[in-house]
Amino acid sequence: MSTFTPEDFGFTFLKDGTSVQDLIDQRIKALSASDAKDAFYVADLGEVMRRYLLWVREIPRVTPFYAVKCNASRPIVRTLAALGTGFDCASKYEMHLMMSLGVDPSRIIYSNTIKQPSNLKYATAHGIQKMTFDNEAELVKIAQCCENAKLLLRIAVDDSGSMLTMSKKFGAKLERCPELLKQAKKLGLDVIGVSFHVGSYCMTPVAYTKAITNARDVFDMAAKIGYKMTLLDLGGGYPGFSLPNISLFKEMAVDINKTLDKYFPVSTGVQIISEPGRFFPSSAYTLAVNIIGKRVDMEKSAYDGKEDGANSKTISYYVNDGIHTSFGSVIFPYAYVLPSTHKRSKPGERFYPSTIYGQTCDGHDQIVEDYSLPEAQEGEWMLFNHMGAYTVTTMTEFNGFPKPETQFVMTRKAWQRLLQIAAAKGDQVLLQQPSPHDEPDACCLVKPGLARKHNLKGKEGK
Ligand SMILES: Cc1ncc(COP(=O)(O)O)c(C=O)c1O
Structure with missing residues (x-):
């Protein structure tokens, strides 16, 4: 018998009409008003399920045994x-x-x-x-x-x-x-x-x-x-x-x-x-990091005032994550790390070769080099997509920097689909039903006595 509650799985529901991107925007807005601008992850468990459905559709003869080491x-x-x-x-x-x-x-x-x-x-x-x-x-x-x-x-x-x-x-x-x-x-x-x-x-x-x-x-x-x-x-x-x-x-x-x-x-x-391994969790994770330092370099002619410098400008950003936390896997050549600035670029905005460094004292702590990005300011945020594989399992606490926390979410629709699949596989589902008076996010709280036993397989079979 498995207990199927959001609390047991460790996620909260995404509010109806809210996307993962909206949630990240809200969280960044809240953190930006404070000093606690630690890097964080948002992971969408619905995406893990969608990857599973893709697998089953494309290679139905092959049973996946997920490589736990990945995440x-x-x-x-x-x-x-x-x-x-x-x-x-x-x-x-x-x-x-x-x-x-x-x-x-x-x-x-x-x-x-x-x-x-x-x-x-x-x-x-x-x-x-x-x-x-x-x-x-x-x-x-x-x-x-x-x-x-x-x-x-x-x-x-x-x-x-x-x-x-x-x-x-x-x-x-x-x-x-x-x-x-x-x-x-x-x-x-x-x-x-x-x-x-x-x-x-x-x-x-x-x-x-x-x-x-x-x-x-x-x-x-x-x-x-x-x-x-x-x-x-x-x-x-x-x-x-x-x-x-x-x-x-x-x-x-x-x-x-x-x-x-x-x-x-x-x-x-x-x-x-x-x-x-990486097939399942990669695309479920988005990482948000804060820019804690910035250095602009220009060729000498620009400093001499002979030109405005825009053409020769390169930017180094220092962010509060790095190869000793989320980016250990960038030591492998050509690994896909795809940064973007959180602030959307405006049409026609100039992009600059940008190098992003991690926060530690390690001279090799570099996340990407000469990546083309619009200019961002210290205190702003950068986002990295597809960060669910070989990131949270390979982190260290080198230099005493904390590991970013992950907020796990799922839509109600994805959750219902997951319950159906689990029940169809023969799981007796012990379900925590939200009361109609609960706040949309409150049903992840276990209220003893509310748990009801459902055999969704039986229901589906009707
Ligand atoms: C034995 C074994 N199986 C599976 C995997 C998962 O590989 P991937 O994440 O590339 O799918 C690994 C990764 O190291 C592995 O060592």
Whole structure:
């Protein structure tokens, strides 16, 4: 039985007729009147659900096991758990988090090829059987700690089309696979499938096509060694948002569907899962940061008064976030960081090459360089979209700066849709109904005695 209340999920309703952008505007207005201008996030859980619906529509054969490492915030994983996804966990902590939300162990894959024995023992003790490996030493460790494991052999695949590569550190080369499978057989272990990761932020659909073809080869090798594999795991790598008029994800989906139908048709009975991380939370998050310092530089001729300087002007902004808090992932080349000034630019307004630095004493704490922006003033705000992936889980408190807080929201319409999906999946929904006299936002408050049991599946079925 799951409790389905906004309070349990950790969000408040967006007031009717209010958008996320309106909410950010209101919050900035309120903060601007005070000294407390800390950076903050607004995260729309409805967007996480829309991404889920997109996934189900485009690649219906593939069950997503969300990569918790990407963003382990409770409202995010709670929403995905309600929608019925599985979860890719890398540690005891992540496994515990998902178990504490009532996720069945069969919906968890321990997808870290290198596992600490205490974490392995935790998995065994809690019935988590699916796990990955890519080398002999790991097989020996698994045989000692959890003989009932259901193993997936992670293979190294071509990740050259991705922004963040994986296959140097993880994955067995194809030529090593027969030896590893024989070793697993000797140790009496059950290898049930193959996994791979095409690299994070994959830019090319063909990466999945090639990797699925490689996986087919390994299924065939395994059959010769006496394993009848039943599970294929397509890993992560899917983009977190669509650029205008380009949906890389839809292109990937077309290729993935075609390749699966060719090499793993439904008739094989092979179950297909995947481990999308950034795909789900990225676009749900907007970050607002305050400009706490500004420096204008011009070429010498402008200082000499020989020209007005506008053509040679570059601006440096210092904001109250940075690479040690939200922007740790900008150390990866070409990561998409898309700043905008909160104040909308006027038609014809001039834009300047702008570098945005973080607030710490670290000389490398730079968020973007020479990005074209209209001029903003100290005390004003900048916004960053698509900030839900590898941000809130990688923050530190370096230099003593606080981590930005997140306000989670959802519209009532999205919430109703989520309840329907959860109920259709067989969840008995314990629902907190707002009284007609409640303020629009008040129904996130739990009032003991008001909770009613609903089986929405039953209702829908009528
Ligand atoms: C094993 C594994 N699966 C899935 C993911 C999620 O990748 P992405 O966020 O690119 O979808 C990662 C990311 O590091 C990973 O290491």
